[in-house]
Amino acid sequence: MIVGTAGHIDHGKTALVKALTGVDADRLKEEKARGITIDLGYAYSDLGDGRQLGFVDVPGHERFVHNMLAGATGIDAALLVVSAAEGIKPQTVEHLQIMDLLGLDRGIVALTKADLANDDQLLERMAEVETLLSSTSLKGAEIIPVSAITGQGVDELKSKLLTLGESGKGTAGHARLAVDRCFLLPGAGVVVTGTVHAGEIRVGDHLLLSPSGLEARVRSLHAQNRAAEVGHAGERCALNLSGARLSKEAVKRGDWVVSPDLHAPSDRLDVELKLLASEEEPLKHWSPAHIHLGAAHVMGRIALLDGDRLMPGSSCLAQLVLDEKIGALAGDRVILRDASALRTIAGAAVVDPFGPPRNRRTPRRLAELRALRHPDTAVLPALLREEAGHVDLARFGIARNLRAAEVERLLMEAGGTKVAGFGFLAETLAAARDDLVGTLKSFHEASPDALGLPPERLRVTLKKRWPPAVFAALLEHEVAARSVTIDGALVRLPGHSLTLGAKDEALWKKIAADLTRERFKPPRVRDFAETYGVAEPNVRKLLRQLAKLGRVVEVAPDQFFLRPVVAEMIAIANGLGSDFTAAQFRDKLDNGRKLAILILEFFDRHGITIRRGDLRRTVPQKLGQYGPAPG
Numbered sequence: 001m002i003v004g005t006a007g008h009i010d011h012g013k014t015a016l017v018k019a020l021t022g023v024d025a026d027r028l029k030e031e032k033a034r035g036i037t038i039d040l041g042y043a044y045s046d047l048g049d050g051r052q053l054g055f056v057d058v059p060g061h062e063r064f065v066h067n068m069l070a071g072a073t074g075i076d077a078a079l080l081v082v083s084a085a086e087g088i089k090p091q092t093v094e095h096l097q098i099m100d101l102l103g104l105d106r107g108i109v110a111l112t113k114a115d116l117a118n119d120d121q122l123l124e125r126m127a128e129v130e131t132l133l134s135s136t137s138l139k140g141a142e143i144i145p146v147s148a149i150t151g152q153g154v155d156e157l158k159s160k161l162l163t164l165g166e167s168g169k170g171t172a173g174h175a176r177l178a179v180d181r182c183f184l185l186p187g188a189g190v191v192v193t194g195t196v197h198a199g200e201i202r203v204g205d206h207l208l209l210s211p212s213g214l215e216a217r218v219r220s221l222h223a224q225n226r227a228a229e230v231g232h233a234g235e236r237c238a239l240n241l242s243g244a245r246l247s248k249e250a251v252k253r254g255d256w257v258v259s260p261d262l263h264a265p266s267d268r269l270d271v272e273l274k275l276l277a278s279e280e281e282p283l284k285h286w287s288p289a290h291i292h293l294g295a296a297h298v299m300g301r302i303a304l305l306d307g308d309r310l311m312p313g314s315s316c317l318a319q320l321v322l323d324e325k326i327g328a329l330a331g332d333r334v335i336l337r338d339a340s341a342l343r344t345i346a347g348a349a350v351v352d353p354f355g356p357p358r359n360r361r362t363p364r365r366l367a368e369l370r371a372l373r374h375p376d377t378a379v380l381p382a383l384l385r386e387e388a389g390h391v392d393l394a395r396f397g398i399a400r401n402l403r404a405a406e407v408e409r410l411l412m413e414a415g416g417t418k419v420a421g422f423g424f425l426a427e428t429l430a431a432a433r434d435d436l437v438g439t440l441k442s443f444h445e446a447s448p449d450a451l452g453l454p455p456e457r458l459r460v461t462l463k464k465r466w467p468p469a470v471f472a473a474l475l476e477h478e479v480a481a482r483s484v485t486i487d488g489a490l491v492r493l494p495g496h497s498l499t500l501g502a503k504d505e506a507l508w509k510k511i512a513a514d515l516t517r518e519r520f521k522p523p524r525v526r527d528f529a530e531t532y533g534v535a536e537p538n539v540r541k542l543l544r545q546l547a548k549l550g551r552v553v554e555v556a557p558d559q560f561f562l563r564p565v566v567a568e569m570i571a572i573a574n575g576l577g578s579d580f581t582a583a584q585f586r587d588k589l590d591n592g593r594k595l596a597i598l599i600l601e602f603f604d605r606h607g608i609t610i611r612r613g614d615l616r617r618t619v620p621q622k623l624g625q626y627g628p629a630p631g
């Protein structure tokens, strides 16, 4: 377990840690010279019986609250230090507010410098502190008079700290360590230190630095100041890392060392925000703030999601829009300080680390956020019933640091089904199928001479509008279940087909033979009309119907090509290299300049080629529009 000090400057935090552990946590030259703590200090006390207490000693100076926060976010219990000589001071209050906003409910108050106060004064101070604690998560915490000079109360404090219990951080999820220091160790290389917030880190693990994404392999590690093979959640670790692009400069306080599964930095955190009751003004929408999460510290803005002002002492849903991406997971605590970093104004808990940039405050999204506030086991049942109707399971797993198997178990318990990475309720899938089949049925009735609908048209025609990726998953699911069919580029019902009458079928046979014989220079509508003695409009109508069936393509007015021939011509154009002329293309097809240009203009219109001056190039992702080239 890790205990963090808290309290006003000069109240004796560092002296007390030294009395408890024998270690002077003030290690910087400037700290020694000025007699104050500037940055975080660390000390461990071995109790001889295998048990150990770890301390993070923080600065009390008002200008170094940001450093205090980098340490406070990783601790399990608070050691609030109040000088018996001075009593409650501004950073006593601010540090306590921070402990409260972090939800820390384990802690002890040390009434330091007891040697400087008489019994009456001590009793008075204890009463003051008790009142101050009473409205916080540390309500009822024990208050113990101590002196670092005489040693009074130090042993009692130590044994009381041991009764606070184990770290509450779970080792079940993927590994995650909040970096608070990075330095070069001669002969070893880059070393980072920090608190393991989740999972386990082992020697040999391949991890990532987040948000940078740099690869980092664990060469060796120390857990709680001792060489070890593995570091667990709740322990402070030092990791000796190696990686291709890794350097001391590439790592900073606030980064996370994570299992690759957890690397998903975000700059929009949807949170439940609580404004401190001590604030004098309501919080306005889009207020700038200093935002602290884990050991990270970034600037950002607060977008209020339900209302334009938040009253002191109240809570609401908000989106923190950060100036830069950080690593964050659901449940992470956030501390917000005002734009000039003079005081703590609010605290927050992350509800969704992947806040949407748009539609963040629609009723639908707010309902979703309310569902996301449930505990792990109740989130999926609630979420699956929301209007969205689906859950992106990979994202859900990352946000809550759950392994895939755990997500699937929760989905099963929620009565859900997994379809291509999304979770649905059976009734949602059934409704989606009815919608799909019903929409196609109406379409076939209204347009009996069309084969089917392009997928994107179908998606926007459905009663329920799915995001494209979800729709693709549903469509694939229904194709596999044979409730719909994909034919070329069109979706249709399996029972629906287009048939030509006997006369048309006979005419098409002859036309098809002509189109095959002169495939790059096929006869036009008028030619067929003359050759076969059929009225021009009838030939045109037949060929247009065949186009809908996906057999021919009208490349220019009345100029039809067989569909596979179009694919072949695309392949030929593509084979001409990056910049080709119409003449080069014509030479390959040997079909005359005029027709070659009509074909290239058709390609231009469909984005298959891009034209600059007299030169064209093909667009790789558009080449498959007419299917694979034959042969």
Ligand SMILES: Nc1nc2c(ncn2[C@@H]2O[C@H](COP(=O)(O)OP(=O)(O)OP(=O)(O)O)[C@@H](O)[C@H]2O)c(=O)[nH]1
Pocket: 007, 008, 009, 010, 011, 012, 013, 014, 015, 016, 035, 036, 037, 038, 058, 059, 060, 061, 081, 112, 113, 114, 115, 116, 146, 147, 148, 149, 150
């Ligand atoms: N008489 C007396 N003096 C103390 C005691 N504890 C600390 N001091 C003195 O108080 C001064 C400040 O102590 P520190 O431990 O550095 O205080 P701190 O809370 O760590 O200060 P910051 O880290 O700068 O916020 C030092 O001069 C200590 O010697 C105590 O129990 N009795």
Ligand SMILES: [Mg+2]
Pocket: 013, 014, 015, 036, 037, 057, 058, 059, 060
């Ligand atoms: Mg100190």
